[in-house]
Amino acid sequence: MKWLFVLLVFVAANEKVAEAIEIHDIRWGFNDRPTAYHINPVTLLIENPDSEPFEGEIQFHQESFRGQQIDIALSTRTYVAPFEKKWVQYYPYFSDFNGNWVVSWDQNDIRHSQSFLAPRPVTEKSIIQLVTPGSLNSVTSGVKSFPEDLYPSVTGATDALQEIILDHLPKWEKTRREAFMDWIYSGGILHLFFDSNGDPLSFPDSYRLLNQQTSPAFYGKGVIYFHQHKLTDLSPAELRQVINTDKHYSVTPTREIENQVTGTDVAYPSKYENIFYKNTDEELLATLTEISKPQQIWYLIFLLSFIYLIIVGPVYYLITKYSEHYRTFYLVYGLSTLLFCFIFLFVGRYSTNQTSQIHSLIVADILPNHKTIISEWSSLGIVSGGNFQITHTGESHIYSTCQTYSKVNGISTSGKNGHLQVDIPPNSFRTFFHRARISKSLLDVNLVSFLANETGLEALSLDLGKEFPRSVEQVHFVFGSKIYELQIERNQLIYSGKSRRLYPLLTENPLFDTSYIRTNRLLPFVRPTDKKQEFTLEQFFPILVRTSLKVPPDSINQNINWPDHRGKLLVIAKIPESLFPETPNIFKKEGLILYSFDIPLSEHGG
The missing domain is CATH 2.60.40.10 (Immunoglobulins)
Structure with a gap:
């Protein structure tokens, strides 16, 4: 042993x-x-x-x-x-x-x-210097170094990034290069400096826009600055001064730069700043929930419950009092109980909408490389319940449920085969946020004529291309400090003479209309004060425009002005079938999409 x-x-x-x-x-x-x-x-x-x-x-x-x-x-x-x-x-x-x-x-x-x-989140977007792996020393105070091999390869993962400083050619694969160019087009600010040998950066064809050397160069809502300096030759103070120069060309100027341009140290926060900042994805999804969640006919359920109480009370008493045989009581009791079980089952299941339904809002940014970036907010209502896999068409995906206070049973994956696997109880709903890039241009127009004066747009006509959406609700054009209404005439978009200031539109916030979601105070469990809300354009138009323009809260003021070197075409339409989820099977699909297309108007256009 x-x-x-x-x-x-x-x-x-x-x-x-x-x-x-x-x-x-x-x-x-x-x-x-x-x-x-x-x-x-x-x-x-x-x-x-x-x-x-x-x-x-x-x-x-x-x-x-x-x-x-x-x-x-x-x-x-x-x-x-x-x-x-x-x-x-x-x-x-x-x-x-x-x-x-x-x-x-x-x-x-x-x-x-x-x-x-996790560290406490900040309100400001990030400014970083992209460096090769292993070179992690900060070039100046307030600027963080970020390894280029960790730069996200998924479109939509860079929304928290504002500016990038770059002095070398990153060694990236195709997906990372595309995500980088998508970031610039969506409003990123890129600063290019000479390399370590003092030579201008020379990019391959996939970055051909970055070889222009005309500063500033514009690409969508983004700006590229070409600086005639080496980073190692600049002190921290000099670098800050260089990257802040001429920042008023940017589509989304920061408060610091605005103060420099106006020559004052006084900040100009909008009185709506806190409202805008908290007008988040969570609140937008919560509003969609009020539309798509199953609605029970509560008054019918309460009426049936009252009738059942009368039967099990006075009626059963009378039967037991006047019935000669106890079998009669048990027979009536059994049949009535079974009858009401089937009635409550039927009413509970069929008093609500019996088809699965989805309500969505989409902002589609049309890229010049015949691709489209999709930002989607959806609420999926399900009657039967179960475990569902939500998938969309596209080559790059990010899914989020944006529930910062409650648990969601399921998993989310990102990337090319990204999807949302989520449990949805019977007669319930699930909201989600989705970002994607698809290899298709959903809108195509060509500039025919453009005329402007000191007061704004005077004349505009655009030819419609083959790729133009159907079921168009409205067409608008953003230029200067106004938003102009366009009409479709003979396969063209024509300025009709109607316009409104951009500032009042950006300050509208229909999500804060308390009458929209306020319930009846006397009987809150019966029904909302108003009828079930419809999916209307007026309800979400200001939010879609503000999301498309990507104007930060501290830039919303009376003097807000869209750059005069370019305009933005905004087309509101019904969401096409191809942009709704591929799975699961959904019977009722409803939603609005805002197509956003940048149109260069001068030699500065990209």
């Missing part, structure tokens, strides 16, 4: 014990702090200390300080070779408070997890 014991100890000592993967670093956003009310990249450095490769699903989700999950779990499947390290990236939605985040995975039939406390 002694020798057997020694043998068992020897075998146990030499038995290989698999080691769990380890997380060595976590990067929050671009600036080590996420930006509130935006999708932010969160990047984890994972090491596999074992001699066997790790291949599996790693989930990332937020928890309350009591250990309860918040929002949906983000998931990605990855492979880490033995004794290697790998960066893994997620794209969560952050509100204005920090929280505890948990990374969890299964390995060797054991559930592992590790917790991280």
